[in-house]
Amino acid sequence: xxxxxxxxxxxxxxxxxxxxxxxxxxxxxxxxxxxxxxxxxxxxxxxxxxxxxxxxxxxxxxxxxxxxxxxxxxxxxxxxxxxxxxxxxxxxxxxxxxxxxxxxxxxxxxxxxxxxx
Amino acid sequence: xxxxxxxxxxxxxxxxxxxxxxxxxxxxxxxxxxxxxxxxxxxxxxxxxxxxxxxxxxxxxxxxxxxxxxxxxxxxxxxxxxxxxxxxxxxxxxxxxxxxxxxxxxxxxxxx
Numbered sequence: 007x008x009x010x011x012x013x014x015x016x017x018x019x020x021x022x023x024x025x026x027x028x029x030x031x032x033x034x035x036x037x038x039x040x041x042x043x044x045x046x047x048x049x050x051x052x053x054x055x056x057x058x059x060x061x062x063x064x065x066x067x068x069x070x071x072x073x074x075x076x077x078x079x080x081x082x083x084x085x086x087x088x089x090x091x092x093x094x095x096x097x098x099x100x101x102x103x104x105x106x107x108x109x110x111x112x113x114x115x116x117x118x119x120x121x122x123x
Numbered sequence: 124x125x126x127x128x129x130x131x132x133x134x135x136x137x138x139x140x141x142x143x144x145x146x147x148x149x150x151x152x153x154x155x156x157x158x159x160x161x162x163x164x165x166x167x168x169x170x171x172x173x174x175x176x177x178x179x180x181x182x183x184x185x186x187x188x189x190x191x192x193x194x195x196x197x198x199x200x201x202x203x204x205x206x207x208x209x210x211x212x213x214x215x216x217x218x219x220x221x222x223x224x225x226x227x228x229x230x231x232x233x234x235x
Contacts, residue, residue, distance in 0.1 A: 116164065
């Protein structure tokens with residue numbers, strides 16, 4: 007079974023430029039998460055989707071960040087314009103809805119390391 | 124306000140010995156706790172979890188202990204192996220809610 011796939015793995019851009027990250031979750035996982043991980047810190051949730059619906063986007067900086075999950079499968083996270091402080095690793099995760107299994111166990115992709123110069 | 128704390132940024136242990144990674148939390152509403160392991164250039168992978176109705180959960184070489192009164196949990200790895208060298212994240216969540224709060228992580232080095 008293929009894991010969570012993210013691309014690109016690395017991205018270097020200049021500040022004020024736009025950038026987009028793509029995530030393909032594990033097949034059949036209806037819940038998708040985007041996290042940001044700053045150096046020396048744990049992942050912090052940006053947005054959570056249940057199928058196509060964003061059910062928790064309270065931590066997403068909506069002035070510059072946007073996300074979509076069309077057809078409830080893969081997802082794109084965009085930053086426009088990027089700022090120096092956006093340099094971080096952006097992680098995508100997905101989780102299944104299985105009877106009797108906690109929903110909290112998430113499966114992570116390898117992440118996209120963004121450097122804003 | 125950090126709700127999940129891992130006060131040791133790093134830990135070094137000899138191969139074959141016990142590794143003990145600690146985690147403290149502040150929110151008494153948390154009822155489910157998880158440990159994730161992360162290798163460089165990879166995403167975190169789930170390791171072991173524990174519900175607040177238990178005080179211990181064991182899976183092979185890995186055991187998690189929960190002390191609710193102290194709001195403290197620990198991960199024990201026995202015996203430690205070089206392949207266990209990674210960053211370990213403690214995480215917690217509230218009932219019926221998917222949001223997981225991660226700690227800052229502890230980098231474990233197992234020395235051969």
